[in-house]
Amino acid sequence: MALGPQQRPLFPRMSSSEADAREVPAPQQVVARFAELRNVHQAFAWFRSNARRFEDWQLEVTAIPAPPWGEAARSEWLRAKFEELGLAQVQQDELGNVFGIRPGLESDARCIAISAHLDTVFPAGTAIQVRREGDKICGPGISDNGSGITAMLALAAALKEIGIELAAPILFIGNVGEEGEGDLRGMRHIFEQQHWAESIGATVVLDGAGTDTIIAEGLGSRRYEVTMRGSGGHSWSDFGIPNPVVALAQVIARFSQTSVPASPKTTFNIGTIQGGTSVNSIPQLAMMRVDTRSASVEQLDRLERALREAVKESLSEASGKKKQESLIVDLRVIGNRPAADLPADSHLLKMIRAVDAHLNNNSRIQRASTDANIPLALGREAIAIGAGGSGGGAHTLNEWYDPAGRDLGLKRILLLTLALAGVPEE
Numbered sequence: 107m108a109l110g111p112q113q114r115p116l117f118p119r120m121s122s123s124e125a126d127a128r129e130v131p132a133p134q135q136v137v138a139r140f141a142e143l144r145n146v147h148q149a150f151a152w153f154r155s156n157a158r159r160f161e162d163w164q165l166e167v168t169a170i171p172a173p174p175w176g177e178a179a180r181s182e183w184l185r186a187k188f189e190e191l192g193l194a195q196v197q198q199d200e201l202g203n204v205f206g207i208r209p210g211l212e213s214d215a216r217c218i219a220i221s222a223h224l225d226t227v228f229p230a231g232t233a234i235q236v237r238r239e240g241d242k243i244c245g246p247g248i249s250d251n252g253s254g255i256t257a258m259l260a261l262a263a264a265l266k267e268i269g270i271e272l273a274a275p276i277l278f279i280g281n282v283g284e285e286g287e288g289d290l291r292g293m294r295h296i297f298e299q300q301h302w303a304e305s306i307g308a309t310v311v312l313d314g315a316g317t318d319t320i321i322a323e324g325l326g327s328r329r330y331e332v333t334m335r336g337s338g339g340h341s342w343s344d345f346g347i348p349n350p351v352v353a354l355a356q357v358i359a360r361f362s363q364t365s366v367p368a369s370p371k372t373t374f375n376i377g378t379i380q381g382g383t384s385v386n387s388i389p390q391l392a393m394m395r396v397d398t399r400s401a402s403v404e405q406l407d408r409l410e411r412a413l414r415e416a417v418k419e420s421l422s423e424a425s426g427k428k429k430q431e432s433l434i435v436d437l438r439v440i441g442n443r444p445a446a447d448l449p450a451d452s453h454l455l456k457m458i459r460a461v462d463a464h465l466n467n468n469s470r471i472q473r474a475s476t477d478a479n480i481p482l483a484l485g486r487e488a489i490a491i492g493a494g495g496s497g498g499g500a501h502t503l504n505e506w507y508d509p510a511g512r513d514l515g516l517k518r519i520l521l522l523t524l525a526l527a528g529v530p531e532e
Contacts, residue, residue: 313476326403
C-alpha cells in the first residue's frame with residue numbers, strides 16, 4: 107500500500123547505504139518526536155490504568171505448564187490472546203511457535219519482530235502454583251518468562267486500543283525452546299524458514315524483568331553428553347576389566363586441566379554425572395554432561411578438541427589394562443548456541459540507547475545466551491531486553507515478580523518499537 111500525503115513516516119527507515127547518502131535525524135530526535143505524539147501519551151496512560159490486567163495475564167500464563175518440548179497448551183493460550191487482540195494472520199507452526207501481525211502502511215517493509223519465549227525450565231509434572239504475596243506475584247516462571255510474554259501482549263493491546271498506525275508491520279512471536287536443552291530451537295526454526303527470514307528486519311526479544319540491560323552480545327555455548335559403556339561384571343571375579351566410571355573420571359580429570367583465557371571469557375562445567383548399579387558391581391555404563399561457554403567461536407572449538415582428546419586418551423588407557431575387554435564411547439553434541447555480537451554502530455543499538463536517554467533509564471550492554479543469538483549469528487540486528495519491574499528466584503519454585511517499574515519497561519518497549527517501525531504523520 108502506497109503512503110498517502112498525510113501518511114508519510116515521520117522519519118523514514120533507511121538502509122545503511124541510504125543513511126550514508128542522506129542527512130537523517132539523530133536517534134535522539136527521532137525518539138523525542140515520537141514521545142511528543144498525543145496517542146503515544148495516551149498509550150503511556152493506558153499502560154498505567156491497565157496494570158492489574160497485566161498482572162492477571164501474567165498469573166494466567168504462568169499457571170499453564172510449559173516444560174521443555176511441552177509448550178502446546180501455552181502456545182494455544184497465546185494464539186487465542188493474539189486473536190482477541192485483533193492481530194492479523196494469527197498462526198502456529200509445527201513446533202508450536204505462535205505468530206500474529208500488526209499490519210503497517212508500507213506493504214513492502216520488513217517486519218519488526220517482537221518475541222518472547224514460552225517455555226520454562228521446569229520438567230513435566232512440576233506443581234505450578236501461582237499466587238499474590240503482597241505487592242508481588244509468585245510462581246515458577248512468573249518472571250522468566252511470564253513477564254516477557256505479558257509485555258508483548260501489553261504492547262499489542264496498546265497499539266490496538268490507542269489506534270497507533272505504523273509504517274512497518276510488527277510481527278509478534280511467542281516461541282518455544284529457548285531454555286536449557288531446547289537450544290533455541292524455536293527461534294532457530296523460524297529463521298530457517300525462508301518466508302520469515304526474508305520478512306523480518308530487526309528483532310527485539312523480551313526476556314525476563316528489568317530495564318537496566320541491553321543484551322547485544324550473544325554468549326556462545328556448546329553442550330556435550332559423554333557416555334562410556336562396557337561389559338560390566340562382579341567386583342571380585344571380574345576385577346580388571348575396564349570400568350566406565352573410572353574411565354569417565356579420568357576424562358574429567360584430564361579435561362579439567364584445560365586452560366581458559368580471561369578474555370574472551372571462556373568457561374566449562376561438568377553439570378551431571380551418573381552410572382553404576384551397586385557398590386560391588388563393575389558398571390556397564392557411565393555418563394556425564396558438559397557445558398562450555400565463550401564469546402569466541404575459536405575458544406569453543408579449542409574446548410571441544412580438548413574434550414575429545416581427553417576422551418581418546420582415557421579410553422586408550424582403560425582398554426589397555428585388559429586387552430580382551432574394551433570400552434565403547436559415545437560423545438554427542440546436545441546443544442550449540444552460536445556466539446555473535448551486534449555491531450556498536452548498528453541502527454537498533456543507537457535507537458535503544460536513544461530511548462534510554464529520553465527516559466533517563468540507566469542501562470548497560472551485557473553478554474548472555476538468549477533467542478537473540480540466532481539472528482545475531484546470521485548478521486541480523488537483534489537485542490534482548492527486560493520487560494520492566496523486577497524479579498528473583500529465577501529457575502526455582504520460589505520465583506517472584508514485582509510489577510513496580512513495569513510502566514518504565516513498557517514505555518521503553520513502545521518507544522523502541524515506534525522508532526524502528528516508523529509512525530505516519532498526523
